[in-house]
Structure formats: C-alpha cells, structure tokens
Amino acid sequence: xxxxxxxxxxxxxxxxxxxxxxxxxxxxxxxxxxxxxxxxxxxxxxxxxxxxxxxxxxxxxxxxxxxxxxxxxxxxxxxxxxxxxxxxxxxxxxxxxxxxxxxxxxxxxxxxxxxxxxxxxxxxxxxxxxxxxxxxxxxxxxxxxxxxxxxxxxxxxxxxxxxxxxxxxxxxxxxxxxxxxxxxxxxxxxxxxxxxxxxxxxxxxxxxxxxxxxxxxxxxxxxxxxxxxxxxxxxxxxxxxxxxxxxxxxxxxxxxxxxxxxxxxxxxxxxxxxxxxxxxxxxxxxx
Amino acid sequence: xxxxxxxxxxxxxxxxxxxxxxxxxxxxxxxxxxxxxxxxxxxxxxxxxxxxxxxxxxxxxxxxxxxxxxxxxxxxxxxxxxxxxxxxxxxxxxxxxxxxxxxxxxxxxxxxxxxxxxxxxxxxxxxxxxxxxxxxxxxxxxxxxxxxxxxxxxxxxxxxxxxxxxxxxxxxxxxxxxxxxxxxxxxxxxxxxxxxxxxxxxxxxxxxxxxxxxxxxxxxxxxxxxxxxxxxxxxxxxxxxxxxxxxxxxxxxxxxxxxxxxxxxxxxxxxxxxxxxxxxxxxxxxx
Numbered sequence: 001x002x003x004x005x006x007x008x009x010x011x012x013x014x015x016x017x018x019x020x021x022x023x024x025x026x027x028x029x030x031x032x033x034x035x036x037x038x039x040x041x042x043x044x045x046x047x048x049x050x051x052x053x054x055x056x057x058x059x060x061x062x063x064x065x066x067x068x069x070x071x072x073x074x075x076x077x078x079x080x081x082x083x084x085x086x087x088x089x090x091x092x093x094x095x096x097x098x099x100x101x102x103x104x105x106x107x108x109x110x111x112x113x114x115x116x117x118x119x120x121x122x123x124x125x126x127x128x129x130x131x132x133x134x135x136x137x138x139x140x141x142x143x144x145x146x147x148x149x150x151x152x153x154x155x156x157x158x159x160x161x162x163x164x165x166x167x168x169x170x171x172x173x174x175x176x177x178x179x180x181x182x183x184x185x186x187x188x189x190x191x192x193x194x195x196x197x198x199x200x201x202x203x204x205x206x207x208x209x210x211x212x213x214x215x216x217x218x219x220x221x222x223x224x225x226x227x228x229x230x231x232x233x234x235x236x237x238x239x240x241x242x243x244x245x246x247x248x249x250x251x252x253x254x255x256x257x258x259x260x261x262x263x264x265x266x267x268x269x270x271x272x273x274x275x276x277x278x279x280x281x282x283x284x285x286x287x
Numbered sequence: 288x289x290x291x292x293x294x295x296x297x298x299x300x301x302x303x304x305x306x307x308x309x310x311x312x313x314x315x316x317x318x319x320x321x322x323x324x325x326x327x328x329x330x331x332x333x334x335x336x337x338x339x340x341x342x343x344x345x346x347x348x349x350x351x352x353x354x355x356x357x358x359x360x361x362x363x364x365x366x367x368x369x370x371x372x373x374x375x376x377x378x379x380x381x382x383x384x385x386x387x388x389x390x391x392x393x394x395x396x397x398x399x400x401x402x403x404x405x406x407x408x409x410x411x412x413x414x415x416x417x418x419x420x421x422x423x424x425x426x427x428x429x430x431x432x433x434x435x436x437x438x439x440x441x442x443x444x445x446x447x448x449x450x451x452x453x454x455x456x457x458x459x460x461x462x463x464x465x466x467x468x469x470x471x472x473x474x475x476x477x478x479x480x481x482x483x484x485x486x487x488x489x490x491x492x493x494x495x496x497x498x499x500x501x502x503x504x505x506x507x508x509x510x511x512x513x514x515x516x517x518x519x520x521x522x523x524x525x526x527x528x529x530x531x532x533x534x535x536x537x538x539x540x541x542x543x544x545x546x547x548x549x550x551x552x553x554x555x556x557x558x559x560x561x562x563x564x565x566x567x568x569x570x571x572x573x574x
Contacts, residue, residue, distance in 0.1 A: 110526060113510060122526055122527065122528040123528065124483070124484065124528075128486065155443060155444070156442060156443045156444070156484040156485075157442070157443070157444045157512070157515075159483075159484035160484075160508060160510045160525075160526040161510050161511070164484075166484055166486070167486070170486050196411070196446075197411065197443040197446035197447075197451075197453055198443075199415065199453070199454070199457050221447060223400060223447050223448050224448070224515065224516075225444070225515050228444075228511070228512050228515055229511075238447075239397060239409050239447045240409065241409040241410065241411075
C-alpha cells in the first residue's frame with residue numbers, strides 16, 4: 001500500500017467539493033496554489049466557463065485528470081431516450097477534449113428522476129434493464145473515442161433517483177456482460193461513501209482486479225447524516241475505515257489517484273483554501 | 288396472492304406508527320375502533336404502561352401480535368456485552384408474556400452507536416462478527432421460550448448506527464449458519480423499505496422460503512427523503528412497488544400479516560384516527 005503521509009501527489013480533487021466557492025477557473029488556480037496536480041471536473045462547471053476555456057485552463061496548469069463527471073442517467077421513457085443518448089455522446093466528446101482517463105457513469109434511477117419529464121414508473125428492474133442497454137450503446141461510441149466508461153455503484157439510498165446500480169457486484173456484472181474480454185473499455189469507479197457497508201466488498205474488489213478499477217473516490221459517512229445527498233463528511237470525520245478500502249484496491253494493483261469528492265452543505269460554506277488545506281492534511285493522515 | 292381490496296383482516300399495526308399520538312393503551316383502543324386485529328408493539332411503549340397492563344390490554348382487546356420490537360443491538364465493547372445479553376433476554380421474556388409470534392432483531396451497527404458508551408470502532412466486519420455471536424447466544428435462550436428470532440435486514444443507510452446486516456442474503460446466511468435444519472427458531476423480518484432496492488431480492492426471498500419468512504412490513508420510500516430515519520412514507524406515496532414484493536413473499540407461502548411500520552415526522556403530527564383510516568385505505572389499494 002502506498003504511503004500517503006509525506007506528500008499529496010496522489011490526491012485528486014473532484015471539483016464538486018468546492019463548487020459553491022468558485023468557478024472552474026478559480027478551482028484550477030487554487031489547485032496550483034496547493035500543489036494539487038489532478039482534478040475530476042463536472043460537466044456543468046465546464047459548461048459554465050466553456051469547454052475550450054476549460055481545456056486550455058487544464059492544459060496551462062499542467063493538471064492531470066482522474067475522471068470526468070458525469071455520464072449516465074439512462075432510464076427514460078421513449079420520448080426522452082434520444083436525449084439521454086445524445087447527452088451521453090456529448091459527455092464523451094467533452095471528456096476526450098479534456099483528456100480525461102475515463103468518464104464516470106451515474107447510471108440513473110427511475111425514469112421520472114433520471115430524465116425529468118419521463119413518465120413515472122416504480123419498476124426498478126425495468127430501469128436496470130434500460131441502464132444495461134444504455135451503457136451498451138454508449139460503450140460503442142466511447143470505444144471510438146478510446147474513452148473508458150467507469151460505472152459508479154451508488155449507495156442504495158440513491159436507488160430511486162440517482163442510480164439503480166447499487167453494489168460493486170451489480171456494476172461488475174454489467175462490465176462482464178458487455179466486455180467479457182476485459183478490454184479496458186469499461187470498469188468501475190469506487191467511492192468509499194457508496195460501498196463501505198457492503199459485506200461482499202473485498203470479494204468484489206478482487207473480482208474487479210486492476211483492469212476494472214478505473215477510479216477511487218474518498219470522503220466519509222457521518223453519523224448522523226443530516227442530508228441524504230449533501231452531508232458527506234471530510235475524511236476522518238465519519239465511520240469509514242478508508243485505509244482499509246484503499247488497501248483492497250491497491251492489493252489489486254490500483255495505483256491511480258485518490259479522488260476527494262465531498263458534497264457537503266457544511267464544507268461548501270468554508271473558504272476554498274481552508275477546504276483544500278484540510279483535504280491535503282486528511283489525505284496524509286486518514287486516507 | 289391474497290386479495291386485500293375488500294377488508295383489512297391481514298393488516299397489523301406496528302405501534303411506532305402512531306407513537307407520538309398516544310400510549311399503548313390509546314393505540315389498542317384505536318385499533319378496536321378501526322377493526323385492526325393485530326399489532327406489533329415496541330418495548331418502550333410496553334414499558335411506559337407496564338408489562339402486566341400491556342399483556343392484559345392485548346388480551347382484553349382480543350388482539351393478535353405480528354411481532355415484538357425489538358431485540359438486538361449486539362455490538363458492544365467488553366464492558367457492555369453483558370448488558371446487551373441481559374437486555375435481549377428480557378426482550379424474550381416480554382415477548383413470551385405478550386404472546387408474540389416472533390421477536391424482531393435490529394442487530395446494531397458499530398458498538399459506539401449500538402450500545403452507547405462502548406469504545407468507538409470503524410471495524411464493521413468485527414461488528415458483524417459480534418452480531419453473529421450475539422444472535423447465537425440469544426437463540427439458545429429464545430429456543431427455551433419457544434420464541435422465534437426474526438432478523439430484520441436494515442437499509443444500508445443504517446449500517447453504522449442501527450444494523451450492520453443490510454441485505455436479505457446476509458440475514459439468511461446467519462440463519463443458515465445457526466439453524467441449518469430450518470427448525471423455525473430463526474428467520475427474517477422483511478420490510479419493503481429496507482429491501483426494495485436489492486437486485487437479488489427475488490432470489491433471496493425464494494431462498495428464505497416460508498420457513499424463514501417470519502414477518503412482512505410495509506411503508507414507502509419517499510423522493511426526496513428529508514430525514515434519514517423519520518421520513519418514511521405512507522404506502523402509495525413513494526416509489527416502492529409494494530404489491531410486487533408482497534407477491535414474492537406470498538409465492539413462498541407467507542400468509543401472515545402485512546404490518547405497517549411508518550416512522551414519519553409528518554404522520555406523527557396527524558390525529559391517530561386519520562392515520563389509521565389512511566393505513567386501512569392504502570392497505571386495500573396499494574399493498
């Protein structure tokens with residue numbers, strides 16, 4: 001297991017962590033100030049400053065990317081399926097322009113939440129079937145761009161509205177079905193927040209192996225959690241044994257960034273430099 | 288699948304649903320007014336009026352029980368283990384006195400939440416090991432009282448603080464380990480709120496079979512969920528396909544009560560009779 005205690009060269013910042021404190025340009029400047037050498041930007045933050053400007057800012061700063069957030073939201077009624085497909089193709093194009101190593105997929109839940117305006121459904125099995133088909137279609141496009149897809153299993157608390165792929169096992173089942181040869185075109189993005197509770201975690205990470213482990217995200221699970229979406233904790237403030245999960249992915253040969261992604265109504269109120277200083281300190285001690 | 292549309296003979300009321308509106312005596316009186324013939328009382332509500340009085344009230348009202356809530360909270364540090372054991376034995380004694388058909392187990396999460404005062408830990412695997420050992424010990428005591436134990440897998444959102452058994456599969460693994468002969472001494476209590484998201488649900492319910500299906504609870508999952516503990520929905524107000532889950536348990540021969548358990552800051556503010564009328568109406572239409 002790599003020693004993170006002396007530097008933060010393997011820290012990547014998911015830009016949602018400081019989305020309220022400044023635009024992507026300001027975040028990139030802050031990363032330079034703090035010696036953070038990689039980010040994972042969100043599409044809306046890229047769109048806000050324009051793709052070309054974002055590409056240039058990343059390049060000028062010499063920043064590495066650990067992913068691009070996000071594609072997905074596949075379940076939709078018939079009237080919204082083309083929208084989902086086209087939107088995901090644009091995400092691939094943007095990720096390629098930015099030089100992202102993979103595109104993170106938040107696959108979507110029931111169609112009325114995944115693609116608003118879609119007819120309401122309670123059929124989660126049907127949503128899962130649409131996710132499978134949607135990823136299959138997107139994969140063909142992404143392969144042309146040599147852009148790997150990283151399915152992110154989300155915590156079951158988000159099954160209805162954000163992602164109906166809720167376990168590492170389910171995500172890997174999709175990978176195996178669509179890419180039995182383990183070509184590298186598809187894998188998983190594992191965030192400790194979503195998977196720490198899973199009793200099958202160590203076995204599924206071993207099943208993934210290095211080939212399928214495309215991204216590793218950290219934050220913490222707070223007790224109590226005050227907001228189901230935006231009360232993620234800074235690493236060390238919650239109950240997740242983060243080092244234990246990192247040791248599992250590194251035992252498979254994962255040697256990429258440890259990406260910090262914290263959606264938090266609390267941390268969003270703090271100055272960007274304070275957040276980044278804290279991220280770096282915790283990266284060294286508890287990640 | 289049984290037809291619930293014409294009456295509510297298979298409706299049981301978990302008394303936590305109206306815990307803020309009155310004590311157990313008032314709840315039992317309200318059940319009589321509404322023709323509800325079964326309840327699942329909570330220990331604190333029984334204690335508040337006294338066990339003897341509760342036993343008499345249940346008997347005088349001719350009420351059936353669908354369970355007793357709850358035993359469990361097994362993980363504890365060494366200083367609190369005897370407390371956990373003794374507390375669970377008292378739960379068995381109370382359940383036997385009340386004539387409950389089973390005792391529902393909320394197994395507990397990390398020791399600092401499960402048995403407050405216990406030393407803090409982030410080792411969820413160790414907590415799970417303690418749960419296994421704690422149930423094994425309690426099972427010996429419960430067998431003497433001929434009181435079946437019903438392990439309730441809780442939604443992964445509660446893994447840290449309430450129950451580290453979060454899937455039907457995990458609960459059944461414990462049942463199989465402790466009672467391979469399927470004697471009837473141990474099984475599961477399945478609440479749609481906790482399990483609806485599980486992609487393995489239908490297979491695991493089939494694995495449980497009638498022998499292991501000791502209780503079936505209903506409410507609904509709201510989107511958005513405003514409070515992680517106390518924002519459960521009335522059946523029909525959320526995204527769970529409740530009939531589909533009931534059809535799965537009934538396909539295995541389950542023919543017991545459909546127990547309504549709603550922890551809700553909203554429903555707790557409404558008059559008890561309004562809540563019960565709504566429960567009955569929804570039981571007939573969406574359960």
